[in-house]
Amino acid sequence: MEAPTDTIRLADLTTLRLGGPARRFVEAASADDVTAAVRAADAAGERLLVLGGGSNLVVADAGFDGTVVHVAGRGIERTDLDASRARVVIQAGEPWDEVVAWAVDESLGGIECLSGIPGSAGATPIQNVGAYGASVADVVSRVRALDRDSGAVVDLAPAECEFAYRSSRFKRTGRFVVLEVELLLDRGGRSAPIRYAELARRLGVAVGDRAPLAQVREAVLELRRGKGMVLDPADPDSVSAGSFFTNPILDPRAFERFEALVHERLGSDVQPPSWPEADGRTKTSAAWLIERAGFHKGHGAGRVGISSKHTLALVNRGGATTAELLTLADEIRGGVLDSFGIELHREPVLAG
Ligand SMILES: Cc1cc2nc3c(=O)[nH]c(=O)nc-3n(C[C@H](O)[C@H](O)[C@H](O)COP(=O)(O)OP(=O)(O)OC[C@H]3O[C@@H](n4cnc5c(N)ncnc54)[C@H](O)[C@@H]3O)c2cc1C
DSSP, rough: EOOGGOBBBBBGTTTTTTOOEEEEEEEEOOHHHHHHHHHHHHHOOOOEEEESSSSSSSEEETEEEEEEEOOEEEEEEEEOOOOEEEEEEEETSSHHHHHHHHHHTOBSSSGGGTTTSSGGGGTTTTTEETTEEEEGGGTEEEEEEEEETEEEEEOOOOOOOTOTTTHHHHHHHHHHHEEEEEEEEEETTTTOOOOOOHHHHHHHHTTTTOHHHHHHHHHHHHHHHHHTOOOOOOOOSSSSSSSSSSSEOOOOOHHHHHHHHHHHHHOTTOOOOOOEESSSOOOOHHHHHHTTTTTTTTTOOEEEESSSSSSTBBBEESSOOHHHHHHHHHHHHHHHHHHHSSOOBBEEEEEE
């Protein structure tokens, strides 16, 4: 269904509450509607913005000079494959956290650590959403998408999705529009092994243990609320796009240089956080870098700032513009580069 454009302000459809109008706006209530709207925009040579929950988007103040297709088709279908596994097919417009709540109610394990992540199910493969040691790539068994290059609807196996840390083939190219996501979940009624120490402590279990699904969901939601990472109209720190920067992953020589710089600047007893990656590189903490470069929780005196609960979240404190937000992001990025020679990468997608 096409809406009169002057009524659609993208600020009303993004969690940052930023962004000007859409030139054309199509509400697509089913996978067929999405397919038709995207094919029509592509045939007309229009710029296209696929919109889910708007929770990982920074839209320009001038708005989007093209067609915005809002993916809104709902539906979840469960098929039990055997005593231990169920296949779950989710329409792209289904709100992700409702999917997680449903899975926990159905005693299906595998996505409980991804509780409280805003946005649509269809967007979860885009940046391979992750939290508390889990990511959606752990359970995705197929992604159905419209391939804008060929115009055909295709089924992609996990390897074809090229999932990586906060990234995938979908995020790197605008070629695919996700129509549905298929997950393989565990019917055992317990969580996947808990990999994140802070969560394991909260649950009173050892890292690697499993726990009852509902308890894991509650513990994750509680931890996230403490960081302003659950959308809540009463929490001004949740007017964000979640983490604004990803954790840098450094090759061995870059990590050595970084460590040497840390010792020189902060003292030889200071060790930067580090987690080994499977490919021999090392991940470090963007929040640690930002803090050590002098940007603390609550930073910023104006209408944009750093969340008072989470160093990685940039928030619109009310009435801000996208230009102000991006200036703050540049200031932080520049500060970290000057202090530690590391370039931070933005997690949300810019549009317009
Ligand atoms: C408070 C808060 C906490 C967050 N916590 C986390 C977290 O813990 N972990 C995490 O990984 N992320 C987190 N995020 C980021 C965000 O919630 C996720 O990235 C989410 O998956 C985005 O979904 P969306 O539907 O809102 O996508 P949108 O913001 O609408 O879109 C994001 C990008 O995906 C594209 N896209 C959306 N739907 C489709 C589709 N069907 N097909 C093709 N492309 C599509 C858009 O074009 C855009 O490029 C958080 C955000 C907020 C505001």
